[in-house]
Amino acid sequence: MILPKMSAALLSMSFFGSAYACADLHGHTSLDQWVVICGAANGAAAVFQALPHDLAQHRETAKTHISRFAAESGMSALEFEPLFERGLTEGQRLVASRSTLFTPRKVALLDGFHHDKHIAYADVRRAFSS
Template sequence: MILPKLSAAILSMALLGSAYAAPNIDPDTSLDQWVVMSGATNGAADALGASEEDLDKHRTTARAHLTRYATEHGAQIEQFEALFERGMIEGKKLVEDRASLASVKGQNAISGFRHDISIDYETVKDALDT
């Protein structure tokens, strides 16, 4: 379940395009919640017309970095696919429900999404450690 405190972060991320750019993330955000936010980035980009190839690359990058982070910190992400899919639905819905905002911020969201496709692990690690 997506915690209510993440709703603003998911909306912000969906409009910024990057799960790792969301401001004021609670330091106690779980890895599962990061997976949901990454999925929301993907869903928002899908709603804004990103290609299937880019959506797949983004998912692969998110999985690799979040799984690596979990392993390095003695944790596991047991349901990556289900959590990512949940985030995709939420991100897509947020963009579609706020079409007027998305049309203004659409290019920023796609730029942030493209950044996350090839984001380096250290940047993700720094965001998760904040």
Template sequence: MILPKISAAILSMATYGSAYAAADRQLCISFEQWVVMAGATNGAACVFGADLPDANLHRMTARQNFTRFADEHNLTLEEFDPLFERGVIEGQTLVKRRAAIIVPRHDHLLRGFHHDKVIDYAKIRHALTPG
């Protein structure tokens, strides 16, 4: 099942250069959904040729940033890996099913992925902090 918010994250990445740009276009994104969306961007980028070291760096950066955010906001992040993996599968599926929409913008998506693999925590905090 492809979640609409994952679709929004992938399309935001392809259009605006970061999955975290979805924050400006979506309301009520739960912390767990953010983790799934980060995984989805990872999976989508891998379909377009992102290599394993980059995919691993993206995952590590996401884990560090989400863990820090959880610690600072008294949230629990016990299930990062399963949520991220769910997102990877969703992202791969989305790209394969929506190729007509996403393939023409795959260069933008990959640039966004490379941006997000080293994204500064302050940008993540801003995206995840409501209102």
């Protein structure tokens, strides 16, 4: 079930400027799945040569916002790092294996990635609450 959500998030990033933009596509997505999705966005950006410090900032923003939402919602601690790494690997694989789908949207996907590395917590909370 996570692969369609991951694909939807990456396409959302490339069409709407954020992996979080189309929360309707992500109905009933768990926080664990969101961590994997964020990792996939990071992995996709890495395939398209995003700079290491941008990748690190995106990762930290995702970790901060997801951890904050979990704490505010009374959820238990997340296994962020292993889930993010899983998503990163899957995102790289997905973009490489579906290059005809993602390569034409490379610039837009990277623009969405750069947006999400600075995304406001309120926007993320809204997506998680949808």
